[in-house]
Each structure stands twice: as structure tokens, then as C-alpha cells.
Amino acid sequence: MAHLAPENETKFDFQKYIKRSLEDDFKVVVGISPIIWFIAVLFLLAYTHGWYSYLWLPFIPLILWISSIR
Structure with a gap:
């Protein structure tokens, strides 16, 4: 382990890292x-019946995501 100092060699836990x-x-x-x-x-x-939320509500996260990219 060339990148570790000799005193830290025994303390390094690769699985934990x-x-x-x-x-x-x-x-x-x-x-x-x-959000x-x-x-x-x-x-x-x-x-709710009559709101057609299944149509327009899923587009809100898409719009927020597109606006956060810019």
C-alpha cells in the first residue's frame, strides 16, 4: 500500500470504504x-374523479426537472 503511511496501513478498512x-x-x-x-x-x-390529475399532474416533475437543468 504505497499511498498510505505505515502507521495507517493497519487501520484502513477497504470494505468499509x-x-x-x-x-x-x-x-x-x-x-x-x-420538491x-x-x-x-x-x-x-x-x-379525484373529474380532475383528470392522472393526465396533467405527472408533467409537473418533468417541467421542474427540465427547468432545473437550464
């Missing part, structure tokens, strides 16, 4: 912003 880095990456890749969570809950609660 890999697990932590994969969890951090997973949070970034799969993480959902609070998208709010929209998802709103969609589940607002499914």
Missing part, C-alpha cells in the same frame, strides 16, 4: 429532491 462510497454515489444517483417527493404525494392525494 467501498460501502461508504457506494452509498454516497447511490444517494446522488437515485436521490429524489423534496419531487411533494409532487408525488400530491399526485397520490389529488386523484
Whole structure:
């Protein structure tokens, strides 16, 4: 282990490092912003007959996502 100092060589836990880095990456890749969570809950609660929410409500996260890219 050329990149570690001799005193740290025995303390380094590779499995713990890999697990932590994969969890951090997973949070970034799969993480959902609070706004998208709010929209998802709103969609589940607002499914009312006659509102046609199944048609227009799913486009709100798409619009928010597109606007956040720019």
C-alpha cells in the first residue's frame, strides 16, 4: 500500500470504504429532491374523479426537472 503511511496501513478498512462510497454515489444517483417527493404525494392525494390529475399532474416533475437543468 504505497499511498498510505505505515502507521495507517493497519487501520484502513477497504470494505468499509467501498460501502461508504457506494452509498454516497447511490444517494446522488437515485436521490429524489423534496420538491419531487411533494409532487408525488400530491399526485397520490389529488386523484379525484373529474380532475383528470392522472393526465396533467405527472408533467409537473418533468417541467421542474427540465427547468432545473437550464
